[in-house]
Amino acid sequence: MTYPVFQAGDILNASDMNAVGLWLVKTHTIPANVASTTISAAFSADYPNYLLVFNQLDSFSGNQFVTVQLRVGSTTTTTGYYSGGYTTSAYAGSLGTSFANNASAWNTVACGTSGLGAGYMWVFNPFEAVPTGYSANYAYEGGTGQIQGYQSSSTSFDQLVLAGGSANLNGGTVKIYGAR
Amino acid sequence: MAKSKQDSYIVDVDGTTRPATAEEIAQLEAIRQDPQHKLSARAEA
Numbered sequence: 001m002t003y004p005v006f007q008a009g010d011i012l013n014a015s016d017m018n019a020v021g022l023w024l025v026k027t028h029t030i031p032a033n034v035a036s037t038t039i040s041a042a043f044s045a046d047y048p049n050y051l052l053v054f055n056q057l058d059s060f061s062g063n064q065f066v067t068v069q070l071r072v073g074s075t076t077t078t079t080g081y082y083s084g085g086y087t088t089s090a091y092a093g094s095l096g097t098s099f100a101n102n103a104s105a106w107n108t109v110a111c112g113t114s115g116l117g118a119g120y121m122w123v124f125n126p127f128e129a130v131p132t133g134y135s136a137n138y139a140y141e142g143g144t145g146q147i148q149g150y151q152s153s154s155t156s157f158d159q160l161v162l163a164g165g166s167a168n169l170n171g172g173t174v175k176i177y178g179a180r
Numbered sequence: 181m182a183k184s185k186q187d188s189y190i191v192d193v194d195g196t197t198r199p200a201t202a203e204e205i206a207q208l209e210a211i212r213q214d215p216q217h218k219l220s221a222r223a224e225a
Contacts, residue, residue: 033186
């Protein structure tokens with residue numbers, strides 16, 4: 001067969017399937033009005049890097065970042081988050097910044113109260129025993145942004161904790177894809 | 181739903197929803213009060 005075009009009834013050869021770049025690991029729904037939500041079994045030895053796609057993100061109050069903390073077992077890491085990026089206001093045309101130095105979480109994507117937040121976030125080597133990196137881009141009804149950074153510990157993480165940077169989260173979905 | 185009052189509920193690792201513990205509330209407040217986690221005022225609509 002001519003990869004990646006498959007026809008009905010084709011044999012799924014290992015060489016073709018192993019060449020597939022992204023696999024859906026899981027879909028997580030953020031409930032209404034929650035202080036935080038934990039995504040279990042997000043990272044594993046199966047993939048070194050992950051793409052998180054956020055959609056229909058909603059804030060309970062005001063415009064805010066979705067913060068992310070890394071977790072393994074019952075332990076959430078609360079220090080050693082570094083990031084830097086730029087934000088814009090979609091309406092005022094102004095440019096802002098976001099910098100975090102040894103903070104308690106990453107700032108990642110953002111949302112307002114109309115449920116229009118969307119974006120993506122690459123996470124690099126979360127399950128490896130090396131520092132974890134990330135790169136996020138987003139747009140929502142209040143603006144846009146891009147932000148990158150890393151978590152400085154060499155812990156192997158398998159979970160994510162999502163919360164709001166200034167208020168509760170109020171809905172949205174997160175699709176997590178593993179990248180070979 | 182009406183956005184009137186924020187609840188302190190946590191969606192746990194097994195998908196269940198439960199009230200946040202005092203320790204978890206303190207940790208979330210630490211994030212919310214830290215200016216590093218605020219969207220820049222200039223960037224807000």
